[in-house]
Amino acid sequence: MIEVAEGQCAVVIVAAGSGQRLGHGVPKARVPLGGEPMLVHAVRGVLKAGMAGQICIAIPAGDAEIEGICAQLAGEAAAAGVNAFSVVEGGADRSASVRAALAVMGDAVTTVLIHDAARPLAPAGVFDRVTAALRDGAKAVIPALAVVDTIKTVIPAELPATGAGVEKVSGTPARHQLRAVQTPQGFDLAILRRAHEYALTLDEVTAAAITDDAMLVEAIGEDVYVVQGSTHSLKITSPTDLLLAEAMLQGPLRPRWVEG
Numbered sequence: 085m086i087e088v089a090e091g092q093c094a095v096v097i098v099a100a101g102s103g104q105r106l107g108h109g110v111p112k113a114r115v116p117l118g119g120e121p122m123l124v125h126a127v128r129g130v131l132k133a134g135m136a137g138q139i140c141i142a143i144p145a146g147d148a149e150i151e152g153i154c155a156q157l158a159g160e161a162a163a164a165g166v167n168a169f170s171v172v173e174g175g176a177d178r179s180a181s182v183r184a185a186l187a188v189m190g191d192a193v194t195t196v197l198i199h200d201a202a203r204p205l206a207p208a209g210v211f212d213r214v215t216a217a218l219r220d221g222a223k224a225v226i227p228a229l230a231v232v233d234t235i236k237t238v239i240p241a242e243l244p245a246t247g248a249g250v251e252k253v254s255g256t257p258a259r260h261q262l263r264a265v266q267t268p269q270g271f272d273l274a275i276l277r278r279a280h281e282y283a284l285t286l287d288e289v290t291a292a293a294i295t296d297d298a299m300l301v302e303a304i305g306e307d308v309y310v311v312q313g314s315t316h317s318l319k320i321t322s323p324t325d326l327l328l329a330e331a332m333l334q335g336p337l338r339p340r341w342v343e344g
Contacts, residue, residue: 092137093215094193095130095268096185099123099201100144100174111144113201114153115326118333122320123150125204127157131164133211138168138190141201142181145173182297183280189273196276198297199268205329206268206317213311214270223272224301227313228263235262266313269297279304 099113113123123141130136139161143150151171158169170188174181182198189196195218199206210227217225234256241252271279279300283291294300298308320326 092190092193093135093218093270094138094140094168094189094196094273095136096182096196096198097123097126097130097139097141097201098174098178098181098185098198099126099150100142100181101202111147111150112320113143113150114147115320117204117320117326117329121153122204123153123201124157126199126201126206128160129204129206129208130199130211131161131166133208134164135211135215136166136197138170138193139166140170140172140185140188142172142174142185177291178296179280179283179291179294179300186273186277186280194273195270196273197268197270198276200319202320203267203317204320205332206266207314210266210312210314210317211268214268217309217311218270218272222270222307222309223275224298224306224308225270226265226296226298226308226310227268227317228265228310229313229315231259231262231264234259263310264313265296265298266317266319267296271297271301275301275304275306279306 099111101112113126114121116122117125127139127141130139141154141157143154154171161167161169168190172181172184172188175184186196195215197211197214214225214227236253237255237257238251239254240248241250242248243250276297279297282304283294283300286294294303302308316332318325318328320329
């Protein structure tokens, strides 16, 4: 039995992604960043935030190397006072991975944060803002940043000489209403479980269109609150993202990246 103190928060780290776009030929969680696997940075960020009573990592099935990394991290977590540390096999998609982790939450856990291993530099301040909103009564909280680019919606189109493969603008949303969403996302555990039960009723096309846990919670009619995110919480999906993260960790401007 996983023992977690009454009212403590659990953190799920989704680390089952393939990482194909990074070009390293290994799962994203194992891609090196600053001399350490990306997953190591993500877990240490959670430990630094100091709010986790339980940590659960969803990893690719049968990946012995990631299992070894997790064993090392379990020792670091125990040294930091987090003894409830578990690893589950991720599923075919993000929702399945999260559901696998939710199945092993400690009985006393009432709130859970869902975090991406692909956002390994999320600062403690973001975790603090999300958990503070949960303590204040919110049932679902996401960190986000204001969008600085003009965003267009498009539809397929074609031109006489160019042919197909071009698009035509169908609308321009008001930029002041747009937010770029990050993780960790925080939830009341009972509500998140209900949202994932709902996800199992969706057809394949509808389910594929859901890209984060907040969308599921929205779909069952619950309010989702937004707190300030961080430029540190960039999602590493391309080689350019990885270069930027490396620069943030090791470059000559590193002191300027200190952020809460």
